[in-house]
Amino acid sequence: MTGPVPASAIGPATDVAAGTRFNVCAFTGRRLDEVALRLVRWNAVTSIVALLIGAIAAVLIVLTRWQAVHLLPAIWFYRILGVHGMSMLIFFIIFFEMAVLHFASTALLNARNVAPKISWIAYGLMLLGALMVEYLMWAGKADVLFTSYVPLRAHPLYYLGIILFAVGALIVTGVFFANLRMAKRERTYEGSMPLVVYGAMTAAIIAVITLVHGAMIYIPTFLWSLGLMEVDPQVYRMIWWALGHSSQQINVAAMVAIWYMLGALTVGAVVLNEKISRSAFVLYILFISMASAHHLLVDPGMGSAWKVVNTSYFMYMAVLASLLHGFTVPAGMELGMRLRGYTNGMFDWLRRAPWGDPGFSSLVLSVVVFGFIGGITGVTIGTEQINIIVHNTLRSPGHFHATVVSGTAMAFMGATYYLIPLVFRKKVALWGLAKLQPYIFAGGMVIFTISMTFAGTFGVPRRHWDISFSQAPFDVAFNPAVDIFLALVALGGITAATGAFIFIAIAVKSVFFGEPIGQVTPNTHMRGVPQGLTHPPKHSADVAERWEKMHGPESGFMGPAPGTLVLVFVFLAAFILYFFVNWKVLSFVWRIG
Amino acid sequence: MHIDIHTGLDSPKGNWWKPAHRAEKTWVVIAFAWCMVLFAMMPLWHWKGGQNPSGIRRRVEPGEFYKRTLEFSAQYKVGEDRGMPIVAPPPGSDVYLTAMAFQWTPILKLQKGKEYILHLSSLDVNHGFSLYPININFQVVPGYDYGLRVTPNASGDFRIICNEFCGIGHHTMVGRVIVEDPPAAPAAPVATTGGIQ
Ligand code: HEM
Ligand SMILES: [Cu+2]
Ligand SMILES: [Cu+2]
Numbered sequence: 001m002t003g004p005v006p007a008s009a010i011g012p013a014t015d016v017a018a019g020t021r022f023n024v025c026a027f028t029g030r031r032l033d034e035v036a037l038r039l040v041r042w043n044a045v046t047s048i049v050a051l052l053i054g055a056i057a058a059v060l061i062v063l064t065r066w067q068a069v070h071l072l073p074a075i076w077f078y079r080i081l082g083v084h085g086m087s088m089l090i091f092f093i094i095f096f097e098m099a100v101l102h103f104a105s106t107a108l109l110n111a112r113n114v115a116p117k118i119s120w121i122a123y124g125l126m127l128l129g130a131l132m133v134e135y136l137m138w139a140g141k142a143d144v145l146f147t148s149y150v151p152l153r154a155h156p157l158y159y160l161g162i163i164l165f166a167v168g169a170l171i172v173t174g175v176f177f178a179n180l181r182m183a184k185r186e187r188t189y190e191g192s193m194p195l196v197v198y199g200a201m202t203a204a205i206i207a208v209i210t211l212v213h214g215a216m217i218y219i220p221t222f223l224w225s226l227g228l229m230e231v232d233p234q235v236y237r238m239i240w241w242a243l244g245h246s247s248q249q250i251n252v253a254a255m256v257a258i259w260y261m262l263g264a265l266t267v268g269a270v271v272l273n274e275k276i277s278r279s280a281f282v283l284y285i286l287f288i289s290m291a292s293a294h295h296l297l298v299d300p301g302m303g304s305a306w307k308v309v310n311t312s313y314f315m316y317m318a319v320l321a322s323l324l325h326g327f328t329v330p331a332g333m334e335l336g337m338r339l340r341g342y343t344n345g346m347f348d349w350l351r352r353a354p355w356g357d358p359g360f361s362s363l364v365l366s367v368v369v370f371g372f373i374g375g376i377t378g379v380t381i382g383t384e385q386i387n388i389i390v391h392n393t394l395r396s397p398g399h400f401h402a403t404v405v406s407g408t409a410m411a412f413m414g415a416t417y418y419l420i421p422l423v424f425r426k427k428v429a430l431w432g433l434a435k436l437q438p439y440i441f442a443g444g445m446v447i448f449t450i451s452m453t454f455a456g457t458f459g460v461p462r463r464h465w466d467i468s469f470s471q472a473p474f475d476v477a478f479n480p481a482v483d484i485f486l487a488l489v490a491l492g493g494i495t496a497a498t499g500a501f502i503f504i505a506i507a508v509k510s511v512f513f514g515e516p517i518g519q520v521t522p523n524t525h526m527r528g529v530p531q532g533l534t535h536p537p538k539h540s541a542d543v544a545e546r547w548e549k550m551h552g553p554e555s556g557f558m559g560p561a562p563g564t565l566v567l568v569f570v571f572l573a574a575f576i577l578y579f580f581v582n583w584k585v586l587s588f589v590w591r592i593g
Numbered sequence: 594m595h596i597d598i599h600t601g602l603d604s605p606k607g608n609w610w611k612p613a614h615r616a617e618k619t620w621v622v623i624a625f626a627w628c629m630v631l632f633a634m635m636p637l638w639h640w641k642g643g644q645n646p647s648g649i650r651r652r653v654e655p656g657e658f659y660k661r662t663l664e665f666s667a668q669y670k671v672g673e674d675r676g677m678p679i680v681a682p683p684p685g686s687d688v689y690l691t692a693m694a695f696q697w698t699p700i701l702k703l704q705k706g707k708e709y710i711l712h713l714s715s716l717d718v719n720h721g722f723s724l725y726p727i728n729i730n731f732q733v734v735p736g737y738d739y740g741l742r743v744t745p746n747a748s749g750d751f752r753i754i755c756n757e758f759c760g761i762g763h764h765t766m767v768g769r770v771i772v773e774d775p776p777a778a779p780a781a782p783v784a785t786t787g788g789i790q
Contacts (some may be wrong), residue, residue, distance in 0.1 A: 020751065049751045072762065074761060075761055078763070088658070108602060115752070118743070143761070147757050149718070149719045149757075149758075151717070151718050151735065152718050152719075152758075152760070155765075162784070178640065183600070189604045190604055190606065191602055191604040191605055191606040191607065192605050192609060193604060194600075194601060194602050194603055194604050194605075195601035195602075195605075196601045199601075224694070232736060233718075233719060233734050233736060233737075234734050234736065234737055235734050236736070237719075237732075257601075260600075260602075261601060261602060262600030263600070263601065264600030264601050264602045265602070268600060269600060270598055270599065270600055271599060271600065271605070272613070272614070272617060273611065273614070273617060274605050274609035274610075274611070275603075275609060275610050275611060275613065276613050276617060276621065278609075296732070297646060298646045298730060298731045298732050298735060299732045299737075299739055300648065300650045300714075300731075300732070300733075300734055300737035300738065300739035301650070302650075303647070303650070304639060304645065306630075307646070308635045311635075312631065312632050312635070315628060315629065315630035315632045316629075316631050316632055317628070319628055319631070320624055320625055321785040322630050323619075323620075323624035323627070323628075324621060324624065324730070327617070327620045327624075331617070332600075332601070334754060336600070340597070371777065375768055379631060383631070383634065383635060383648065384635045384638075384645075385635065385638045385642065385644055385645055385646065386731055387646070387730075388644055388646055388730060388731070389728050389729070389730065389731065391721070391731070391756075392721045392730055392732075392757055393723070393728070393729040393730065393756065393758035422746065429605065438657075456727070457728070458728070459723060459725050459726055459727075459728035459754070461721070461723060461732075461754055461755075462756065463756070463757075463758045463763075464641040464756065464763070464764055465763070465764040466764040467764075469764070469765070469767055471764070471765045472764070472765045472766070472767040473675050473677070473696070473765075474752055474767045474768070474769050476725055476752045476754065476767060478726075479726075479787065530711055543598055544598065547598055547691065551614055557615065557619075558616055559614045559615060559616030559618060560614060560616070562616075565616055565620070568620060570742035572623070572627065576627075577717065579631070583634065583638075586642075586644050587642070587643065587644070589644055589727050589729055589746075590644075590724075590727060590729060590743055590744055590745055590746050591644065591648075591708075591726065591742075591743065591746065592641040592644050592645065592729060592741055592742065592743050592744075592746040593643070593644070593646075593647050593705070593741070593742050
């Protein structure tokens with residue numbers, strides 16, 4: 001039985017490959033492969049550069065949508081909106097995921113990268129693809145937004161750039177599986193692979209399925225752009241979203257894996273039950289190809305039966321998976337805290353949690369905003385009929401900035417606060433700001449997403465330069481409340497973007513100009529190193545007894561995590577309320593069928 | 594029972610397929626039941642509800658659809674606004690609306706409480722049909738005819754906003770729908786407002 005972070009777990013056969021290539025982690029005693037870490041560093045840094053581009057774009061578009069400011073001219077608004085979608089959703093997120101795959105398949109298993117050369121080639125392909133796409137977008141040769149719905153047409157090299165990027169990413173998933181195999185063969189770990197790696201593997205499997213859909217759509221579209229074949233606009237939408245949405249499922253799986261990791265590092269979160277957590281990951285994989293449907297609910301190409309079955313991922317089994325993680329992640333944190341002695345009452349474990357540790361606050365904010373705003377709105381607006389009052393309004397970006405931004409991006413930022421000392425071996429710079437950063441980013445995003453959602457309920461369209469319709473043939477006068485909501489969107493958006501800039505400043509300063517960590521004395525505070533590393537969360541000595549007691553009959557129905565049980569029922573109540581309010585609102589519009 | 598207390602970063606030792614605590618199992622069951630409710634609502638609304646995206650759907654050649662729209666406009670034209678025909682089809686008829694960069698044609702004049710089959714399609718790229726201020730939204734895809742049975746439940750002067758990016762003039766693409774009370778028929782059956790009856 002080990003503590004939350006094993007002191008040393010170097011497997012028996014590791015000496016085989018020992019050499020100067022390997023190091024021992026100063027905090028966790030794990031074996032680190034320098035080659036893999038360099039890949040992690042380059043992918044992470046590239047990801048953060050993409051975040052910078054995306055965040056600058058975000059400020060420009062948010063200030064344009066705020067009609068009182070209306071910053072950019074129309075052509076630049078749409079162009080920069082394309083840059084924002086691509087830089088954020090594709091380059092920032094996926095480069096970071098590549099870093100996660102390299103990290104999880106080596107450092108977390110005491111293992112090594114088996115194909116350094118191929119890994120670098122993959123990185124090179126991705127970088128080349130990304131640069132091509134960025135150039136063409138900025139040059140005005142790809143004003144098609146990131147969805148590039150055929151028959152809108154971009155320069156052929158734009159599609160080729162995306163293909164190169166995707167091939168690179170596919171190769172990295174291949175390296176990931178090869179690393180896992182080799183770790184197993186070399187027995188670098190005992191027993192089954194850790195849950196966090198299992199989650200990363202889920203993300204990698206989904207990535208393969210996703211990238212196959214990507215090839216299925218971008219190769220024909222590339223040929224179409226050269227005039228070599230036809231692409232049907234509806235078929236394009238269907239397969240494009242099999243790529244576009246499945247990739248969101250990669251993000252969810254990667255995010256949940258990071259939730260488990262940050263829980264373990266910051267508060268010694270335990271795995272309540274491996275069976276349930278792992279089965280939930282499997283549910284993500286099973287129904288993934290159905291994911292495109294909720295983008296097509298009001299499309300003419302498919303019938304209702306297809307829409308109903310697919311939008312629900314076959315009866316909401318992927319939603320079930322998220323509902324399970326939504327319980328097991330906080331419950332694991334609660335139990336971890338209780339096993340460390342924070343046993344008073346229902347919520348003492350929460351009150352006394354390390355709220356000043358940016359890894360911990362990012363984790364909690366990510367779980368809460370993803371669940372309460374992203375999850376609830378997502379399932380509701382992805383309902384076949386409710387989508388009629390949502391499709392392409394601001395409710396849609398309102399929803400996904402609560403999932404992939406406040407959820408995934410927030411989790412990635414939290415992980416970075418631990419990766420800086422663990423992988424870059426630097427102290428986190430601007431530590432005082434780092435403690436605040438998660439609150440600024442998530443706080444801004446909460447205002448932003450809620451205001452966008454409200455503006456959307458008035459029918460305010462997404463991807464729209466001018467809702468005063470000054471150049472339109474007929475006047476459209478939105479409810480004055482819309483002006484207030486759009487101002488709040490700007491306020492929240494600028495706040496969140498400030499949070500992103502602070503994060504970028506911290507990451508860049510730490511990585512390039514940061515103070516090396518040097519000697520580590522356990523249980524001594526070190527400014528710039530999160531407390532989860534200086535004071536690894538230890539369970540109390542009688543942990544087995546406590547566990548037994550908390551699971552026994554004396555703990556009653558509420559079991560080992562009573563606080564979490566209360567929280568998930570509050571969540572369920574909010575979910576039920578929001579869901580049925582939307583049906584009610586739908587029932588007021590014209591009869592249609 | 595041997596207990597293996599570990600975090601998500603540690604390898605579980607031995608067989609990890611172990612029974613969960615009652616509280617956790619309860620949550621699994623409740624979450625599953627809620628998922629079934631989420632699912633059941635959709636077929637239920639098809640059966641009892643008033644708003645569904647079913648429609649009559651078929652492929653159509655874009656030029657063909659536009660031609661049909663022009664014929665329809667000529668047939669029922671009652672006026673003009675800014676060079677655009679205002680068209681008042683009889684209740685129950687097929688109504689054609691073509692989207693193209695950057696306009697919706699023609700202007701429709703409908704009667705409150707009467708059903709029409711509204712055919713939507715595009716001559717060029719994807720567009721988004723968004724009826725303002727009702728907030729009804731449909732995707733308009735070139736090559737596909739989406740025939741939706743619609744029943745206006747209020748009179749007024751409505752707009753169609755394009756809410757799918759269709760090019761640089763996207764934000765100027767606004768159409769018009771006028772709904773009038775049915776002529777001189779005070780005893781006409783009042784339209785239902787939709788929803789579950
Ligand atoms: C840093 C704070 C951010 C702000 C203030 C922000 C703001 C916005 C705004 C105002 C829009 C345009 C809505 C519209 O007019 O349709 C938008 C769209 C979008 N954002 Fe963000 N965003 C942020 C971060 C992110 C991140 C981190 C991601 C992805 C991980 C992301 C992904 C997207 C995508 C995919 C779109 C849709 C683009 C399109 O419709 O073509 N955003 N964002
Ligand atoms: Cu349009
Ligand atoms: Cu448009």
